Amino acid sequence: MPDPAQQARDWLATYDTPAASVAELLCDRHPRERVALTQIGPDLRGEDLTYGELADRSAALAAGMAELGVGRGDHVATMVAPSTELAVAALAVWRLGGVHLPLLTAFAPSAIAHRLAPGTALIVCDDDQRAKLDPGPDLPADAVGRVATTGGAPLRAGDSTLAGLEAAGAGAPVPAAAVGGDAPFVLMHTAGSAGPAKAIPVPVRALAAFHAYHRFGLDVVDDDVYWNTADPSGAYGLYHGLISPLLAGHRTLHLDAGIDPELVLDVLEIHEVTNLAAAPTIYRSLRATLKTLPPEIALRRLSSAGEPLGADVLEWARDVFGVAVRDHYGQVELGMCVGHANHPDLAAEPADADSLGAALPGWRASVLEPASDEEAPPGAFGRIAVDVAESPLMWFTGYRDAPAATAARFTPDGRWYLTGDTGTRDRAGSLYFSSRDDDAILTSGYRIGPYDVESALLEHPAVQEAAVYGVPDEVHGQLVAATVVLTEGAAGGDDLAEDLREVVRSRFASHAYPRRITFADELPRSPSGKIRRARLGRHGA
Known part of the structure; x- marks a missing residue:
């Protein structure tokens, strides 16, 4: 395989030119007879569209x-x-x-x-x-x-x-x-913790970043049947359910039906999917539904993105599918830039299931000190950031008509892009996620990341899913609260709530246990599958 970093630069050199044409790159240059897209209807029948027909x-x-x-x-x-x-x-x-x-x-x-x-x-x-x-x-x-x-x-x-x-x-x-490479070809939006959604112009040169993730992160190959379950009107589904497979000349599946665990299994079996990319909620729902794997399902690669997957789901998937789920990290403003690569020349069994992985080819990511723009030492808590100067695939330059929001994303010298996430890194360069800056809970002078508490709660056998958030408190500023979805047959109540508090006390920290616990049938989620903690903070406790 060519050097991955060099390959990323080669793609950038191809896509960042005055002659760059999106339609040519995504469609016209590919063999006309090759299948570009298979649309799967509610009856699960597939209808193929070739690159020639698409052109x-x-x-x-x-x-x-x-x-x-x-x-x-x-x-x-x-x-x-x-x-x-x-x-x-x-x-x-x-x-x-x-x-x-x-x-x-x-x-x-x-x-x-x-x-x-x-x-x-x-x-x-x-x-x-x-x-x-x-x-x-x-x-x-x-x-x-x-x-x-x-x-x-x-x-x-x-x-x-x-x-x-x-x-x-x-x-x-x-x-x-x-x-040309500088021209915008997509206008995305991302919602912040305060104020309306911000517009993100995506330039043509971003195709290099999308192609690199498709190749190295997802490891989609020519004979794969590739399915990204995310909606192609959202970032992950558009970037990597429509754009990157077409860019690489591969076939992609689009399901025109609501997604539930049984339907996902049917699509995997009927259409012989070999490479699956999905949000954590898909894997969690499959775990709650799937008892034994149908022999007709033979997946070669599994990928997850959107939020940390959790060690329990990773272990379950490896046991059931015989394939490790590779967790990947990114943002609308970046695409996917960190993760456990699926490409065989880059893949390695994660040493720690809680790790986000390391920067993917074409990127460099690190952790900055909480109060300065210097890199934090290994193991120290800080702000996850992307090194702009050392990341040739970096394409985001700012939000449309939002200079203040843009300035907040970069250090004053422009060297670092600030993700808004916090965490740590180890000596090998792997990152560990703690929380979104705007999701962190401040209680009695402590700063608590929801992910840490959620990970502890998920270790209880009665818990299928959990979301942790802060609720206002006059004395403490905020209290830690949790909304929990129980496994089939489990019953909520005061005794279980106390058991869950003890799990957090014993598995994470004594000061971080949720003072308030509610039980729900499901968690509120965005269309892309992310938990809406802000909604829970207002209504969940």
Whole structure:
């Protein structure tokens, strides 16, 4: 294998050029007969789309969009379930040199209104999402311009359909626009602990970072059946369920149905998935459901991202699947930059299941002192940061129209990007996560990371999932609280709550036990699967 660091630089040299064209890189350069995407419907049947079909359909759709006035640099929003239509629409936007603005179908009008870029040229949506775009108290009339739906007929006067736009442009497909490595091709959003979501322009040169993770982090190979269960309208699903597999010329699966453990197992078996990437909640739900592994399921690689997976789930997966789950760490602003690599030349059995792993090729990450911008010594608690100067794959330069938020992400000299997470590193360079800066609990002068308490709680056999957060307290500032989801057959109550407190006292620290414990059927989560601790802090105790 070529030197991974050199390979990352080679990809950057390819994608960060004035001639870089997203449609060419993700589609047109690949063999036309190769399958690009398999859409799996609710009946679990698969429908293949080849790279040739993707090229032809996206070229025709791009011509139809151009007739509506969409051009280079314009924003086109999509609110579409995982599907062939989403892939074709995104490629059409990139073929025009436009910017794709993905919106989760779970969004309400207020969230849509905030995320729409000023002057969004077109919104593509599923038919069942169209009503959300009607003017109302949360969506001003001037926020939405042109709309194209994925169904067979327009739903409002002035609407178009994707099929109609494709048909209109079939006779005059447009060439793939060359926009260059600095041009944005995606506009993502990330929610902070305070204030509205911030917009993140993703430049074309970020493709190098996405390709490196696809190769080294996930280890997707040509004959893999690869499935990323994340929604491709969110960062992990878009970066690595749509963009990176197309960039590498691989096949990717999109499931157009709600995800539950039984459905996941059916997809793994029927479609003979060999490489799976999923949020921790998928693995945890599988653990609660799966008793024995069907012999038809033969996974080669397992990856997890979004939040720490936990030693118990890692051990369970290794026992059941015979394959280690490799935990990976990143952010919307970075992609994936740290983890336990799956590539065989880089993979090694984690020495410590609690470790996030080390920086992936093309990145350097470390831990800074809590009160200064110097690197902390091994084992010392501090702020997890990315070394900008030593990370050639670093692409984030700032939020759109948010200079103060951007400045808060970097040290004054620009040397370090501050993730907002805290933790430690060992002498080998592996990182250990403690908490988000804005999730840390301050009680009686102590700073407590939720992850540490959650890890302790998960060691109790009655606990399936746990979320720990702070609740206001006049005397102590905050009290540690926990919401717990129990395993099947377990019953909550005062006795179990006291047992759980004792587990935390004995397994982590005597001052960190949760003073308040509630039991719930499930934890509130974002569409990407992350626990919404802020919601629990308001309503969970």
